[in-house]
Amino acid sequence: MRIPTNNHTVSQQNGMYLYMVCFVAALGGFLFGFDTAVISGTIGLVKQDFVLNSVSEGWYVSCALLGCIVGVSCAGKLSDKYGRKNVLIISAVLFLVSAIGCMFAQSFAALILFRLVGGLGIGVASMVSPLYISEFAPSQLRGMMVSLYQLALTIGIVLAYFTNAYLADNASAVYASESLNSILHTEVWRAMLGLGAVPAFIFLVCLFIVPESPRWLLLKGQEQKAEMILTKIEGAEKARQEILAFKLQRNIKEAPLALLFTPVYRRALWIGLLLPFLSQVCGINAVIYYGPRILEQAGFTLNAALGGQVTIGLVNVVFTFVAIFTVDKWGRRPLLFLGVGGVVASLIIIGTLFALGITSGPWILLFILAFIACFAFSFGPVCWVVIAEIFPNAIRGKAMALATLSLWIGNFLVGQLTPVMLESLGSAWTFWLFALCCAPAIWLTSKRIPETKGRSLEDIEAFWRSNHKG
Template identity: 80%
Template sequence: MTKVSATVNPREQKKGNAYLYLVCLVAALGGFLFGFDTAVISGTVSLVKHDFGLNAVSEGWFVSCALLGCIIGVSCSGKLSDKYGRKIVLIISAILFLVSALGCMLSGSFTILILFRLIGGLGIGVASMVSPLYISEFSPSRFRGMMVSLYQLALTTGIVLAYFSNAYLASHAPNALDTSMSKILSTELWRGMLGLGAVPAGIFLICLILVPESPRWLLLKGKIQSATSVLIKIDGTEAAQKEIDAFTVLKGNTDEGSLKELFTPVYRRALWIGLLLPFLSQVSGINAVIYYGPRILEQAGFTLNNALGGQVTIGLVNVVFTFVAIFTIDKWGRRPLLFAGVGGAVFSLIIIGILFALGITSGLWILIFILAFIACFAFSFGPICWVVVGEIFPNAIRGKAVALATLSLWIGNFLVGQLTPVMLEGLGASWTFWLFALCCSPALWLTWKLIPETKGRSLENIEAYWKETH
């Protein structure tokens, strides 16, 4: 085992912190692309429907086909990232995003457009799993919550910028001229909206080439020298040695682990957390509220202008309150933020249902509680789900386990997307929101009974905790 003894001076520590932020921001670009690609579709649906003469089934397939790619991407990314490394799989996701954006922009038929939407879905699925995993493994324990929360911040920023870019292109498209660029930016505006994603995808790809591999993956593969070099650059030699020593104590061997370990008594609690927390974050109705929220806000008379409207308002609140998690998660801890955020979300959903039941669907009150729900989600469920899922699983199978947890999130996402219109029609808005509150509330029990406080703990310490307490 490599020994390192010297400590770093404050200047070197400051340089290490800057390096940490820079690398984590690069990885967080995966979240930005996830958010951008998911949200940009909202501005293209009516345009694509018109240009290709879509019926209701084809329109639904255009919107939802990326979800199939997401599920496939998540299912493959865990095993691939454990075997070949986090960095190479992130590079694959960047290539998928780039190919999808350019392919959608240049597609000559609806079938080709769907093909490239599926490719984009693969990129979303891979990035939604590997980006927060990489950040979690790369970050020192005292910064890990903040760094992983950057992923959620990037995701929400991507959503907002997609709304802004759609609005900008729609309002600044040039007059129709007989040129290819004019066709993209005016007569077939959706091509520009979808193609714009190639810019951040290209930046993501170039930056990923320059970042190192996850040090914990390097340790798992027995590449001690390479891991030591990265850890020293991040946090100094003394901290690097502690990380390596802790890893060595826990590591029985460097063989690839099996998901069967999660079903043993030692990790069963971690498995329940990993499956339930992401699922509950989706069945809280966040996507339904984001989807129907703009219409509610516009009915309430709250529009920034004709181009932006309620969608950007909700998106901005989502971004702003994510900063609450970034600045407090490593000070207050994961559990306090979850209790406060989930409790606030349940209360807001109940009040929204009451307002619908009373017919108060315009004015200030509906606005307040829609935005309150978004704010509560943004500083709790949104970022903390990714933080906790990236922390709780053992080193040897973290990639596969995080993929399983992320798949649970996408299943919840799918169910809400499919059932919300049915519930709104069959149950009405009041009971729909009350049902979301009911589905969201078990997260309070989960936080109280199962989720340990992981603030300030190394990943190896958390792994040891499961072995000590099972």
Template identity: 70%
Template sequence: MIGQEQHTAIKKSSSYLYLVCLVAALGGFLFGFDTAVISGTISLVTRDFGLDAISEGWFVSCALLGCIIGVIISGKLSDKFGRKIVLILSAFLFLISALGCMYAGTFSSLIAFRLIGGIGIGVASMVSPLYISEFAPSRLRGTMVSLYQLALTIGIVTAYFTNAYLASHSGENFSGVVAEKILSQEVWRAMLGLGALPALVFLFSLFLVPESPRWLLSTGKRDKAEKILIKIDGETAARKELDAFATQDVTTVEGSLRTLFRPVYRKALWIGLLLPFLSQVCGINAVIYYGPRILEQAGFTLNNALGGQVTIGFVNVVFTFVAIFTVDKWGRKPLLYVGIGGAVISLVIIGLLFQFGVTSGPWILIFILAFIACFAFSFGPVCWVVIGEIFPNGIRGKAMSLATLTLWIGNFFVGQLTPLMLQGLGSSWTFWIFAICCSPALYLTWKLIPETKGRSLEEIDSYWQEDYLKK
């Protein structure tokens, strides 16, 4: 315990809270940027290396293998060594990947650096929202975690714009052999290498933030955790958090992943496995990645389709702000009900428009934007909020690793199957299948997901205990 005189020297700072959470959210920016930047490089890399269809697919999908590796290792590493050091690792991997891709001399080395970047994505996609959920006070936790999703969407839009800008200036003359090659002759190198700038900012900023107070408590560093909690939310709130942590069942503080398979945490396990998976199979990445192709099938020209893709990116960013401003006011469940319901309706209508040939005019784009908007204030941010809250302290890293893994599995299936569905089933059934896959999330929200607005992580853990005892 730290003394009373030290308590008075520590002052609550809202700006400190926001700055630390914004730094952690930069992991989401890098995640979004690295995921979206690949779309502008595929044809260029295929041309410069003379790739066949298999090699082209490997160039796109190799990062996914890295993501899976990153997710698998990040849970155990973050529980053992802390959240901060693993975030630093992810920033370092992003940096190495961006620079390595920019200067790659062979296709094999390009693949190797893309794989390294994928590991960084996997690590950041799990540890960034985990860190924020443990750092933020309960009354602001939903808002702070939603910053991660906001940063992710901004990363996607930034990648679209930087790709377009660099492509428009390719072919111009630049002084220096290296600059000429990177910025003009093989502009895909600049597209991929530009990620080094935000990676550097992320890396150096992380040295200025503290460790997660929840992780410090779980490793017996109570004094350090107490100082951070007081600075985040004041002495009274910090005392409440510390007392709640002290009364926890020791098996939930120091446990293995087997703890999740105990009957008391069975609901939490199902939520953690299903919610991230369903958030992907609703078709969001099909729209993000294959938007131009879908819009071309609706009769848009290529230039208009790409313009529509940028519009999709902007809507994704704007409606994420709805979650930021409402998730801690209205709660998690209302946003999920409205957003998922709106997404299902939008998907069904898009399928009907394709089915009846109503492809002229703005209607297809309007309802695609409606789907994006519904996802952006519900599934997108609230999924990260919920899975960051529902697991016990001592195994939260491992548990979120498992939950995030199901997200990447869903992402993989959508990425692999969407072109086949568009070609074999057509646009109508593609969107109807996404609507069918999205619908179970409404039942999951109603039946299993508790409302966690305003509850501390320890209170949520106690809820599972009490809920189990009622049976």
């Protein structure tokens, strides 16, 4: 099922402006990835310094998730009321406060508090950054631009692994300054967590030089400002066409979330809830965070960051480029079909290898990397693209928050249940269950998700109104 397209070009000058704005917004994804992954290198060190039991250790790792859920829950309403840019500024401040606070925390309670603050920032950025990019980018480049968010996220994960490894390897140096000695030598976890302040500060400064979302401005009746921004992106003629299309919509004012539950948009709601959830229950975070443990069960000794986590992270980055360069050429559905099929097949094969005891040699690692690669060009970026473009203008912020909350619920379930499944069911059944859980995404792509390549957000909204019985 495909929505007809209207292709147009963007000049080189306008393209530079577009890339600059989308790059700044994508830094929210970088901070999301960095803050999420940096925790892996600090667990043992924090546990030792604060003498944590297993319950406290689990709370240290998972407390940011509570902040994420609260952040996502508030971000939709705030971004609809105060603007996408202003809420992104709030997220940058939260990241900055969290990084500095964690670096200088003098008690475990203070450390948890600042991790919760960081979780708020993650929750806000995970929703508003792709939303802002989708509303800013022209239709024929929207998939690529939103995929930049996922790319930045994967780069943030890899950089966190690299910096953790570097700081750990160089922690033997002794410094004259007592503060530096504590941060870089005796309690190096402080440097690992505090390093996030650098990109957070860059993100905060850059946000002051980018404009507000033009569609949010139109929603608020600020047509002149919106036209100026759209003209910079696509030229005067196309800007006027975009504004006219927006005005012709039935719902051009803010609407309650209940609009999403009407028959017209119910299909979009199901896509927005199911696709993010299924993207998480495939077990991507289980592989990223519990990868060393899984590989250890297969006979590997990949405990060093550069041996295990960084390898997985680099594959994640490289194959995200596949989506960036193809999502607006091939479309959303082909990438999802190919990628999700590869994810399911890889999971089944990995489980079978464990079940048959074929754990020597490179096969387990190769198919784990195949799983990561398939996720990286499909589920990872395309999920953000789809949920950022399928909702109507009047409630896009609130609806995007709901979809992102579904993603975090799936994330939470996988994070909490994976250790239990590995211990009680074993690796084979763990991977088979992941395959079973995410397989419905193939049906969802085939029967429910329309092809939105090259369509304006207004055209997609008109499609739902004209096909709500489909």
